[in-house]
Amino acid sequence: TAVLPKCYEQPRTESEWENSFTLKMFLFQFVNLNSSTFYIAFFLGRFTGRPGAYLRLINRWKLEECHPSGCLIDLCLQMGIIMVLKQTWNNFMELGYPLIQNWWTRRRLRREHGQKAKDGFPQWERDYNLQPMNVYGLFDEYLEMILQFGFTTIFVAAFPLAPLLALLNNIIEIRLDAYKFVTQWRRPLPSQAKDIGIWYGILEGIGILSVITNAFVIAVTSDFIPRLVYAYKYGPCAGQGRAGQRCMMGYVNASLSVFRVADFEKKSEPTTNGSEMFGDAVKFCRYRDYREPPVSADPYSYTLQFWHVLAARLAFIIVFEHLVFAIKTLIAYLIPDLPKDLRDRMRREKYLIQEMMYEAELERLQKEKNERKRRKERNGHHKEWP
Template identity: 85%
Template sequence: MNVRMPFRRKIYYLHRRHKFMNRIERQISRFRGWLPRKPMRLDKETLPDLEENDCYTAPFSQQRIHHFIIHNKDTFFNNATRSRIVHHILQRVKYEEGKNKIGLNRLLTNGSYEAAFPLHEGSYRSKNSIRTHGAENHRHLLYECWASWGVWYKYQPLDLVRRYFGEKIGLYFAWLGWYTGMLFPAAFIGLFVFLYGVTTLNHCQVSKEVCQATDIIMCPICDKYCPFMRLSDSCVYAKVTHLFDNGATVFFAVFMAVWATVFLEFWKRRRAVIAYDWDLIDWEEEEEEIRPQFEAKYSKKERMNPISGKPEPYQAFADKCSRLIVSASGIFFMICVVIAAVFGIVIYRVVTVSTFAAFKWALIRNNSQVATTGTAVCINFCIIMLLNVLYEKVALLLTNLEQPRTESEWENSFTLKMFLFQFVNLNSSTFYIAFFLGRFTGHPGAYLRLINRWRLEECHPSGCLIDLCMQMGIIMVLKQTWNNFMELGYPLIQNWWTRRKLRQEHGSQRKTSFPQWEKDYNLQPMNAYGLFDEYLEMILQFGFTTIFVAAFPLAPLLALLNNIIEIRLDAYKFVTQWRRPLASRAKDIGIWYGILEGIGILSVITNAFVVAVTSDFIPRLVYAYKYGPCAGQGEAGQKCMVGYVNASLSVFLVSDFENRSEPTSNGSEFSGSPLKYCRYRDYRDPPHSPVPYGYTLQFWHVLAARLAFIIVFEHLVFCIKHLISYLIPDLPKDLRDRMRREKYLIQEMMYEAELERLQKERKERKKNGKSHHNEWP
């Protein structure tokens, strides 16, 4: 099993990174007046001395047992390692004569056993204070210094987490803590962009013109029941849009694209340090065994393994290709189901905007578009949660249909399917609002329609960005609230119900009289997919934080607040509500790193399109430099935006309305007589021009500027990302030098230890008169 155990004390020197963190802590400690006591620091006096961190380690071998530091044979292997060794044996022992009658997993599958799990090390609570009496066990210690809500502001004791739960779970919490820490600068800059919009709101010329445009009458946004409206009625929405769509938006989009690269590059360095500290640098996974399902399916077809030289089950290439084609078809079908669900939401929005416009309540009638967007987002969230349940079953079916050869192949295939399904499910409506809503509606008198019946939905007079902000904000809040409930609330309710049934069955018998195995059996088992759900939740959040962040700068702040809670929720769940999972080793976060890199690339593209297409940044810029009062002067201040609102609206002759889209109101409430003209958002010629309602020259200038911005933005950001990746090495220099030095010292020490042993044996033989003249000196 290559279990690495300590054999010689290390000589430590202080890392530069430790010096840097100490300086940070000293700076933060100056603000103790408003921060909790000992911010971020761990209480070192409550943590045990983890000896393996202070020693050189090597794979344990019975033949070289004299090389290792053994103070007590009963505690030489810790509890987690002992459980892993026992599980390793139980997986391979033959329980009955027969080719496939091997292993604990098969006995669990056929129902011979109900469950198999390592035990917790006792209760996580104690009547005595940990400061005065110390921790009763490692579980109690983890609860007090990690899972307790009172230590939310302190670092995680990762070494203790790794010692109790294993390297794989320890790496998850290390990654989650690193991601949360990296969200601090992103959340700060995002909050700064939002506050910049707040402080510049009163100086924004565009919102001023919208609020003062009482004489500009806008065309109805839906058929029949939607009335004409003054542009000034959308004053509030114009101001809210400025909070997210202002001069700092482009800077923030570039910053977040670079931030994603820096986060991934520095995580690789952090992972290397953790792998070194946890003796994972030279660790390689054992050659994986073939899955029992694969072996049973292809047991009649065998071929020689070129490495082991033993016959093993073999899957023909044609059979593998046919299964992959069926699986890909299933994936395509499920994506079509997602698109159909989005299409249903689009139809709902198109139909209900007219319904809300004819509503009796004035509050809803006057805000019909916002009511439509809000209810559509809530319905979309319910559809997302329902389809997620279906997706899990379909992904499981398709993955088993593929018949992966090993467990890692099965896990990677299942992970890719689930991520693809949930990513498309969660973001499809957001993509529609960002890039399609209001883009293909036509113009008054010639609207484009669904099934030649329903008129496509238009953007609000203040723009489409407000719809995208509502979509992201509501989905993020609801999704994170639901996930937190399912992670903690559901296990709490289940465990409470189990304890209640036990009290009824055993009467007055106290819970403390139950043995530890029965207490742990009554806890919730870890889900069948291990850490998959934990990673998936955070990866989808990372996508929300980066992909559309240009439209919602507060996304990193919401993610940060959620993750501060998430770390303690997960810790509390692992320590108190779940059975103890089997400790397992891992060198990194696996396939999730590649998915994070893919999201980082996608975020650059989507943010470029959000700034260029969804926001009004490019039209404002074109107007300032080409058509505004400062045209040709090279200026772009607020004074150069005078007249922008009027220039961005086109004129429509009311008599040109189609019969089915003609409003029931004639607009006489505005001027006392039937309205003759109304305005709409577009760059088109007036009705009495040589080409009525044709595109103006300004439209083509804006379109060219948008395309140019997308190309320049993407190339610039990708160049910066690649430059950062090149400049930041994956391995810190001091760690690389230290690894080389220690590798050399380990070889020297092993040689010296062996030589010392041989010399000692020679002396003993001489002393007993058994020395030989030809013995090796």
């Protein structure tokens, strides 16, 4: 006897299968396209160690670090490349592929039909020779827009220009899609849909993820929280309850730690001691971190300022998320899903339908009553006849 393979997923209806397929395809594309941005925002340069104690891959290669100005610049450049080049390439492929396919079809028809092709085919035959509508054509359009929405919202704190680029891309794509539907594709068959299906839940999930991600970008990736901590706790205005340009004096020096060059590990020893450039041998250097100097009792351990910054970051994430979600809930409550006039019209239509059904049922019962009455009268007349 044949052993049937075990199926872990058996959707009962076609809509369930479409929802499952949509969710899996979205998750695959989302992870594939956003993994680089998440890596730059939250992992790049976070686990490299410190000078003199670098973490190495297979005890050989030092891990990649951020730009000296911070990882936010790298994230901004990555988002700019994605929003400009990727969207341009997508528009080119959406229009270029059917153009090339139709050109190849016309070339093949000219070779097969000869003079008839030169004289011109009738309009219906030219329309038939266009590219057929892809079965997942609408799915691809939805997927492209949802992914664009994710790029626009998830890292908008690092690249505020993303919504403008998305708007310009959509304006261009509307015209390209119109040209493609009219001249390059066969007319698609219309199909009725109640709503956008599982895409609505995916949009809700992206909205929640974007709030959390932007909170972490502002708190962890940018220097917003370290600057606030320095301005109110360690700067010239510490304890005064105010912050300004003068209060940030000395911030760069406070954000850099001191390292003794003699403590370099053998794999990281510099090739020169700097005497060619500075005249004297360089004994100390600076790096971005909050660590004790090498002459302290516990060298290269985290300072108190590091723990203050960490606590401020965690507090900001919690406050920011709750505040944004509270505002979102308030706006959703104040703005109903259906306008008041439309809701009243739907209620009136429902009332009229119920009234029509009641009158129809009442008329049916009246007819049955009259029919029974006439039948009873006929039966009584037949009994009196003899």
